[in-house]
Structures are given as structure tokens and as C-alpha cells.
Amino acid sequence: MTLPISAAAPPPAMQGPFADLRDMWNGSIAWVNSHWLQIAIAIGAGLVIYALLSLVRTFALKRAQAAPGQFTLTDIVGRVIHKTKSTVLAIVAIRMVAGYAQPPATILQIIQFVFTIAVALQVAIWAREIAIGLIQRRAADGHNETLTNAMGIIRLLISVALFAIAAIVILDNMGVNVTGLVAGLGIGGIAIGLAAQGIFSDLFASLSIIFDRPFRVGETIKYDTSTATVERIGLKSTRLRSVNGELLVISNTNLLSKEITNYAHLHRRRVQFSIGVIYQTSPAMLRALPALLEEQVKAAGHDFIRSSFTGFGPSSLDFELLFDVHADDYNIVAAARGDVAVRLFEAMTAAGYDFAYPTQTTFTAAPDGTMILPFAEDTATPKAKRTKE
Template identity: 80%
Template sequence: MTLLSLAAATPATPKTAPAADPLAELRYWWDSSVVWVNGHWLQIAIAVGAGLIIYFLLSLVRGFALKRAQSAPGHFTMTDIVGRVIHKTKSLVLAIVAIRLVAGYASPPAVVMETIRFVFTVAVVLQVAIWAREIVLGLIQRRAAEGHNETLANAMGIIRILISVALFAVAAIVILDNMGVNVTGLVAGLGIGGIAIGLAAQGIFSDLFASLSIIFDRPFRVGETIKYDNSVATVERIGLKSTHLRSINGELLVISNTNLLSKEITNYANLHRRRIQYAIGVVYQTTPEMLRALPALLQAQVEAEGHEFIRSSFVGFGASSLDFELVADVHNDDYNQVIAARTAIGIRVFDEMTRAGYDFAYPTQTTFTAAPDGTMILPYAESVTMKTPKSAQS
């Protein structure tokens, strides 16, 4: 008697399965498997062959993609991240995927098919969690490499733990849900626990996320000069909880990241041009013609120093001066060079104005005396003649 005739003569599955005796239940499933193998050996053989071919092709594609990704230049590039994701693809997962693709062809018993589906779901969910972790960590490390940020590099350990816990917690919930477990209470419990932990460590997490915000948004970097509140300082270190600033007077300012981002910050690092202004006052005795010529004279001095003239105009009548303003732009990133340019322009303006006969005003008071008839005269009588010595007359 052949195997096919034996399979035809044998019932596909027993009519009932014993429920009480575990040994009898195990024997029942064994008998069912034997009947299935005897009745579908050809389909099983074809499915096994097809599964091996699919597994081989998937492994070949993974190896080819990994080789191409690893041969690409650069570190923490998008190609490098893709290579890391491919490298984390497990061979066991490829085998389970191949089995799942061909399992239906062999018409396995319901319990076998359910087992294959369950194992496939668990493997795929865990593999997706691993892929997601590698992608997120790769993007974070790429950002850290772009900015050469030591703080983020040092924090990668705790970031890896937090991301792994979050992703695998979601994966566990998905797996339990596919097993038929009611995860509503579990999700609610995790949410309440997360809220409790967040409230307990609110200050720490606030500074941590503020640090990540500084790292990714990059309002400033280490070595740059910024103005925070009323302080002008250079950034020395960006930590997970606080940032160290060195003020222009030499003091070390340690400011929590949350407080640092809560106020306006002025960054002087990328200031490619700086505006300088002068307030110039001349005496009231200056003639109108000289006043009209003053803006052009000031413009000529700025352009002679090689800087950009913006404007020069009459501002108003001061208490003891006629006030003008001079505005110019210096195109230079180095603040020391800007200071030197401001000094050079100021000295040149003073020199040229002095040569042209302008008198700079300074706070003074002039007393005028009135004659008996009300005429304004000088503080001294012009009619008084200076007495000369007799020796000089002779």
C-alpha cells in the first residue's frame, strides 16, 4: 500500500481531541501531524523547497544591500544609516518570513498555521522595533556628528536606553494584543506610571529636553559669544542639565537649560556686518554753509577707510551743540577688527573736521551783559584801553 492510498484510507484528523489528559492531548496532536504529513508530503516538500529559495533570495538581497551601504563613503550619512538597519536584519526573521509565505500552500492543520502566524507576528514586530531604534539613533548621531556636539555624544547612552525601552514597550503591547490579551489596562497603567515619573522628575526632564532642543535647534554652539539677559558671555559647555558661560569679565555663569531658553538670546557668532554710530556736536557759531557741507565730509571719511557709509544727518538742537549723527557698517566677523575700524573712522573724522575749521561743542555757558540802554554787550567793555608801560611808550 502506497503512502497516498494510506492517506486516503486514513481520516484527515481525529473527530475529537481529548481535553483532560495532557498526555492524551499531546498524542492527539502528534497523530494529527502524522496524518497531515502523510497526506500532504508532496505539498510539504514543494513548500520547503520554495521556502529555501525565498530565504536564499532574501539573504542575497540583504547581503548585496549591506555591501553597497558599507562601501559608500562617509560616516553617519543616510547610506550608512540604511546599512546599519540592514545589518540588524536577523537571519531568523528572514527564515520565518519565508515559512509564512509558503505555509498556506501545504495546508497545515489549524494549530500549526496559528503557531506560524503567531511566531511571524512576534518576529516581525520585534524586527520593526529594532529597525526603528537604529533609524532614530542613526539620525540623532548624524545630527551630533554634523555639529561635533560632545554633549549629545556623551548622552547617547541614556538616549539609547530611553528609545529602546519606549520602542520595545510598544512592541510588547502589539504582541500581547495579537495574542488576544486585553491591553487597555496595561496601556492605562503605563500612562499613569509615565505621568507619575514625569511629575517626580519634572525639573530633570525639563532641562534634558531643553538640552536636546539646544543641540538640535542650535541657537548657539560652544565657543560662540551670546548675550543672555544682561550678560554677554562665551559658551564653554552645553550639558544635559546646565550650560556654562564665561562672561566678558571672566566670571563663570552656570545656567540651567530651561532658564536659558526662557529668555531672549542674542548670538553674535554669525554677525557678518556690524553697525557703528557716532554722535557729533558742533558749536552754534558754525556757519550754515559749514553745516550743509558736514554730511558729505563725514561720508568721505567713512569711505576713505573702506567701509560702508549708511547715513549722516542733522539730528537736532542740543543744549550746547548742533547735533549730527554718523552711521556706517563694517563688514567683518571679528569684533576686534570692528573696534579697530570704529577707532580709525573716529580719528579720521576728528582730524578732517579740525582741518576744515569745525569746533566740537562741549557743555558750556556764556554770560551776556546788558548796557544801561538794554543793548547786549560782552562781559567786558570794549572801550577800555589797555594801559601800556611808559617805557613802552618811549
């Protein structure tokens, strides 16, 4: 007896993924046959949108490239536009007109999926170019050797971070549970950071020096107890040439952990003189001395600050002189100090002032306590005199 075969049951060979493909194909053919006019209009609108987007990209790119200057905001915008892919523009155009043609749910899901991938990757590329452009703009020196060496590492770190975020966004839109993946990436990042803590510490310190610019190559700085000129800023260490000629190699982390004095930005320097005159100087001459000092400083072309009597020293009457020299170069300041010193010596000598130097006075007394001189003297002398040795 022959059993009848049900017409509703497909052959075993037609079941499984092939059946799904067949159903999608048949559904697509039916959709095209029933919506051919909407599809044609959507294709035309998509081509127009793609052409407009391409025209806007070309126009903006030409305007950005025509603007003068490197690492400006306009230059960064031009680099971002240059990285915009034509494929992404086409996918955006398709996504914008897909709803009008009323495609089947499967096709719409495919379009949405491809659109999500393209936009996520494109945004990551844009963010990378913006971040790198702003870093180079902040450094403001495209020929900086340290920045050139560091850009490879910076680009790698930024790319890994941004594309990892893009991958998580894509997987999340696909319905994948990314909680475990995010936790794993966080733990892995912490482990890598702890393992390379010293390297990353010096690297970020180097970037801090480049961006914050506490000093530059060729400038003279004071670090700790050393005064030196910056020869090279590296990724891990900075090389300084001390005033005595020694080469100092200091890690960037240690360099920034202590106070740094930068003499390159000192547009004026204050010079101080301590002047001592003898105790035999008359009160009138003491009162006239500050004006004499001020006159000589102004005659040398410098800014007089103050001059005053400061105290009674062991062997001198002490005066203080302060004035400013407007110069960046320390050699000019040293020459100005010497010039003013010679002027003061000449003027004070001509005015009758005597510079004090360490002296000692000895008094000799007789057995009855009377002060006498230590050498023979005429007995008619009414009182003892002091002698200086």
C-alpha cells in the same frame, strides 16, 4: 462479574495535556504522510526565499557601507539593514510558504504566533535605529560632547517606548486584553514625568539646544544682561564665560526661557557715531559735512549708510553717522571703528571744523537793563559783547 471496558475511553494516564500532545503529534504525522510533496516544495521555496532575502540584505548593506559620509541617510539605512536578523528572514520565509503546505490549524497558529513576535521585535529595532540615526543626523556633529552623553539616555527612552509598544502588539495578537496594561503604562509614565519634571525639562531643553542650535560651543552670546562665550552645553546646565571672566552656570530651561542674542552669526555690524560741532560753524560747512563723513567712511573700505543733521543740542549742532563693517570678529569691528574715528578727526580738523564741548555763556545787565560785560571796557564800544567762561 467483570465489566467490559469501552474501547473509546482512553486510560486516565493518557488524558490531559499529554493527550493533546499525542493528538497533535498524530495529526502532524498524518499531515506529513498525506502532504509530503507540498511540504517538500514549500521547504524548497522557503530556502530560495530566505537565500534571496539574505542576498538582498548583503547587497544593500555593502552599498550603504560603501557610501561616503557619516550620519547621512545612506548611513542610517545601512545601520537599519545591519540590524536585520537572519532569524527574522527565516521566519518570514516560513510564513510565506506555510499556506502552500496546508499545515494543521495548530501548526499554522504556532507559525503565525512566532512570526508576529519576530516581526514586532524587528520593527522595534528598526524604528530605534532610524530614530537614533535621525537624531544624530539632525545634530550634525558626531563628536558633540553633550550629544554623546545624552545618547545613552536617548537610546534607553526610545528602546523602552518602542519595545513596550511591540509587547502590547504581541499580547494583543495573543488575545490578551491590553486596555488595562496601556492605561497602567500611561499612568506610570505620568507619575514618573511629574516626579522627574525638573530633570526631564532640562534634558529636553538640552536636546533642543543640540538640535535647534541657537548657539554652539565657542560662540559669543548675550543672555539677559550678560555677554559671554559658551564653554560647555551639558545635559542639565550650560556654562558661559562672561567677558569679565566669571563662570556662569545656567540651567538649560532658564537659558531658553529668555531672549538670546548670538553674535557669531552677525556677518556685518553697524557702527554709529554722534558728532557735534560748535554753533559758530557756517551754514556752508554744515551742508558740506555729510559728504565729508561719507568720503572718509568709503576711504576706509566700509559701507556708508547715511549721515545727516539730527538736531540742535545744548552746546552743539549734532550730526549722525552710520556705516556697516563686514566682519564676524568683534575685534575687527572695534579696530574699524577706531580707524574711522581717527580719519574723521583728521579730515574735520583739516577742513576747519571745531568739535563742540559743553560751554556756558553769562550775560551781565546794568540797573537799567542794558547788557554789559563783567569787566572794564572802552566806553566807545557801541554794544555789549558776550563772553564765554
